[in-house]
Amino acid sequence: MLHNPNHLYIFDTTLRDGEQVPGSQLTTPEKIIIGEALQSLGVDIIEAGFPISSPGDFQSVVELSKAVREPIICALTRANKGDIDCAAEALKYAKRPRIHTGIGSSDMHIKYKFNSTREAILERAAEAVKYAKQFVEDVEFYAEDAGRADNVYLAQMIEAVIAAGATVVNIPDTNGYCLPEQYGAKIRFLKENVKNIDQAIISVHCHNDLGLATANSLSGIQNGARQVECTINGIGERAGNTSLEEVVMALKTHYQTLQFQTNINTKQLYPLSAMVSRMMRMPVQANKAIVGRNAFAHSSGIHQDGVLKHRENYEIINPEDVGIDQSEIILTARSGRHALKHHLERLGYTIERIDLDQTYQRFLTLADEKKEIKDDDLLRLMGEEAESNFKNGVTISSLQVITGDQSDPQAIIKLNYRGTEQEATASGNGPVSATIKAIESIIGSHNEIKEFNIHSIHGGSDDVSKVDMRVIHEDQSYMGYGFSTDIVRASANAYLDALNKFV
Numbered sequence: 110m111l112h113n114p115n116h117l118y119i120f121d122t123t124l125r126d127g128e129q130v131p132g133s134q135l136t137t138p139e140k141i142i143i144g145e146a147l148q149s150l151g152v153d154i155i156e157a158g159f160p161i162s163s164p165g166d167f168q169s170v171v172e173l174s175k176a177v178r179e180p181i182i183c184a185l186t187r188a189n190k191g192d193i194d195c196a197a198e199a200l201k202y203a204k205r206p207r208i209h210t211g212i213g214s215s216d217m218h219i220k221y222k223f224n225s226t227r228e229a230i231l232e233r234a235a236e237a238v239k240y241a242k243q244f245v246e247d248v249e250f251y252a253e254d255a256g257r258a259d260n261v262y263l264a265q266m267i268e269a270v271i272a273a274g275a276t277v278v279n280i281p282d283t284n285g286y287c288l289p290e291q292y293g294a295k296i297r298f299l300k301e302n303v304k305n306i307d308q309a310i311i312s313v314h315c316h317n318d319l320g321l322a323t324a325n326s327l328s329g330i331q332n333g334a335r336q337v338e339c340t341i342n343g344i345g346e347r348a349g350n351t352s353l354e355e356v357v358m359a360l361k362t363h364y365q366t367l368q369f370q371t372n373i374n375t376k377q378l379y380p381l382s383a384m385v386s387r388m389m390r391m392p393v394q395a396n397k398a399i400v401g402r403n404a405f406a407h408s409s410g411i412h413q414d415g416v417l418k419h420r421e422n423y424e425i426i427n428p429e430d431v432g433i434d435q436s437e438i439i440l441t442a443r444s445g446r447h448a449l450k451h452h453l454e455r456l457g458y459t460i461e462r463i464d465l466d467q468t469y470q471r472f473l474t475l476a477d478e479k480k481e482i483k484d485d486d487l488l489r490l491m492g493e494e495a496e497s498n499f500k501n502g503v504t505i506s507s508l509q510v511i512t513g514d515q516s517d518p519q520a521i522i523k524l525n526y527r528g529t530e531q532e533a534t535a536s537g538n539g540p541v542s543a544t545i546k547a548i549e550s551i552i553g554s555h556n557e558i559k560e561f562n563i564h565s566i567h568g569g570s571d572d573v574s575k576v577d578m579r580v581i582h583e584d585q586s587y588m589g590y591g592f593s594t595d596i597v598r599a600s601a602n603a604y605l606d607a608l609n610k611f612v
């Protein structure tokens with residue numbers, strides 16, 4: 110098979126090996142949705158299923174072959190005629206079909222799975238490839254448990270299946286046994302000792318039982334493999350398979366050293382990871398490389414300061430490259446003043462007007478009580494601070510609003526302003542507008558409101574609403590926040606919160 114020597118073929122087996130995870134079985138429409146997303150991601154080969162295993166899996170391979178036309182569609186079989194007939198039938202609508210057949214290659218499997226001999230198994234391997242070739246040109250052979258197989262015997266088997274017509278030879282570390290150096294040396298051994306190896310592409314298929322699947326795959330690639338078999342989020346039997354996003358981002362990050370290209374649009378990695386996790390009911394662990402919730406989250410002060418000064422101090426990948434908007438600075442009791450200042454500024458606080466050291470001490474007390482400090486906690490913290498800082502600030506002593514569809518809404522408000530209680534009434538085209546006008550008539554100035562958002566904190570019509578607004582005063586912008594079960598009162602509170610920052 111002719112191929113660009115710098116192209117690394119991405120063989121995705123999320124729908125086959127990934128789907129072997131208990132509880133993660135997919136319906137045919139779900140498989141098609143994921144298959145189409147894998148096509149858009151740019152994978153070269155999709156292993157769609159194991160057609161003999163059930164009528165449902167057979168049908169999924171048929172439907173996926175019809176729906177997904179760009180990548181090669183591959184179906185798995187054992188080394189027997191029945192499986193191969195079934196796979197060929199399931200693939201009959203595929204634009205570019207591949208049959209993936211194979212058999213165990215370790216002495217363990219030969220003796221304890223097949224109760225057979227090396228010679229007989231080698232013959233069955235070559236026979237299966239020859240038989241599959243009657244149906245499709247593209248036949249991949251897997252030497253199951255190659256990780257534990259004797260290299261000399263493995264080389265004989267690989268030579269025989271290439272002679273029988275295999276276009277791709279897959280060397281699986283089925284049980285995730287190998288160390289990276291051992292696995293790399295195995296691939297190199299095959300490169301150097303299989304006479305006809307240049308007539309096929311070597312594929313790596315590693316499992317993660319020792320957490321080495323990605324390292325082993327890269328080692329295989331560095332020693333001559335040109336196809337990598339992987340799954341989204343690394344899902345698969347037991348501890349899983351090589352994770353697609355890890356191997357692709359390792360190749361991209363180390364392009365100067367490894368010089369391999371893939372067709373993967375890496376910006377789709379995170380959205381696809383989330384989709385697969387949801388559909389396969391497999392949560393992604395928080396510290397999972399590339400796509401975990403914490404992969405681009407910084408929570409300790411020294412790291413946060415470093416990232417805020419220059420992102421690359423603590424990030425080797427730009428989160429946007431994998432489809433994540435931006436890194437996160439998580440506020441905890443391990444955060445420092447730089448991180449706190451960053452979030453306060455983001456929320457619209459003018460730091461020059463705040464005693465950062467004092468605020469930080471109050472923040473630490475709160476952070477020791479709570480694991481993570483969210484925006485609402487900061488707003489509450491700053492609200493309390495505002496109350497003590499703005500002893501002479503404007504506060505509401507009462508608010509009455511009349512609204513309905515018979516007349517313009519009217520607000521009657523009493524404010525504590527400059528040491529006295531003052532009252533005003535105003536109407537507007539809505540209850541909030543009437544209230545703001547009433548406040549403005551007491552303070553004697555009009556300030557433009559640029560942004561105005563109302564959110565419910567937990568959902569439900571009896572919820573506390575949170576209002577944020579950006580108020581422009583003398584060309585400066587001030588954020589105001591207000592909370593109340595009454596959205597008009599929350600809006601008035603937010604306006605006064607902003608106002609108290611410049612009054």
Ligand SMILES: CC(=O)SCCNC(=O)CCNC(=O)[C@H](O)C(C)(C)COP(=O)(O)OP(=O)(O)OC[C@H]1O[C@@H](n2cnc3c(N)ncnc32)[C@H](O)[C@@H]1OP(=O)(O)O
Pocket residue numbers: 126129159161162163186187188189211212213222223253283346
């Ligand atoms: C490493 C991997 O991921 S391999 C792929 C694993 N995926 C699956 O197993 C898919 C789901 N499996 C199934 O639906 C079923 O197991 C089937 C349809 C494949 C087979 O079901 P059954 O015929 O009932 O057999 P069962 O699964 O119990 O046993 C497996 C048989 O296949 C044989 N076998 C296993 N691997 C191979 C192989 N690569 N080539 C030929 N025969 C094989 C076993 O020796 C055993 O045969 P035996 O009955 O002569 O002892």
Ligand SMILES: CC(C)C(=O)C(=O)O
Pocket residue numbers: 126185251252253254279281282283284314316
């Ligand atoms: C069927 C083969 C390719 C496999 O999944 C393995 O050996 O892990």
Ligand SMILES: [Mg+2]
Pocket residue numbers: 126281283314316346
């Ligand atoms: Mg596997």
